[in-house]
Amino acid sequence: MRTRSARGPALAGAAALTLACSCGSPPVEESGIRIGDETLRQFRADVTTEAWLVAVLGPPTSWVWVEGVENTKVLRYASGEQSRGLLTVFTGAGSRTTAVTYFIVSDGVVTRFWADRSRERNLMGNPVEEEPGEKAGDS
Secondary structure (H helix, E strand, C coil): CCCCCCHHHHHHHHHHHHHHHHCCCCCEEEEECCCCHHHHCCCCCCCCEHHHHHHHHCCCCEEEECCCCCCEEEEEEEEEEEECCCHHHHHCCCEEEEEEEEEEEECCEEEEEEEEECCCECCCCCECCCCCCCCCCCC
8 A cells, every 4th residue: 555745745845936936036017107206396385286196196096085174185196116026926915005195185285294104024024124225315
């Protein structure tokens, strides 16, 4: 009588994982509007109009009226990335939002704005260190 070995499936899994890892990073498809620091510096609170903002950036990803605050809305510009490839099957990686930039508009004028950006993490879950001076706004 023959006994089944668990080596076969284990070797196949190890080979597939090795192949997936050796293929490098999976292709990443970006979506949305990426708003960099230099672009944000072009806007001024209480000066920039909504019309100018939309002319420069295009239509927002989404917007909503602020309840209880007359003639005020929030415009959101989101960007993201979606990984493709064999490695995403093993890692569970898929799509994620990498940045959302918010603009508060009252009576047609931008009154406040800011960007929330995600940080890259390494395999251990720690934030990837950025090179000093990488962002143009660090002066």
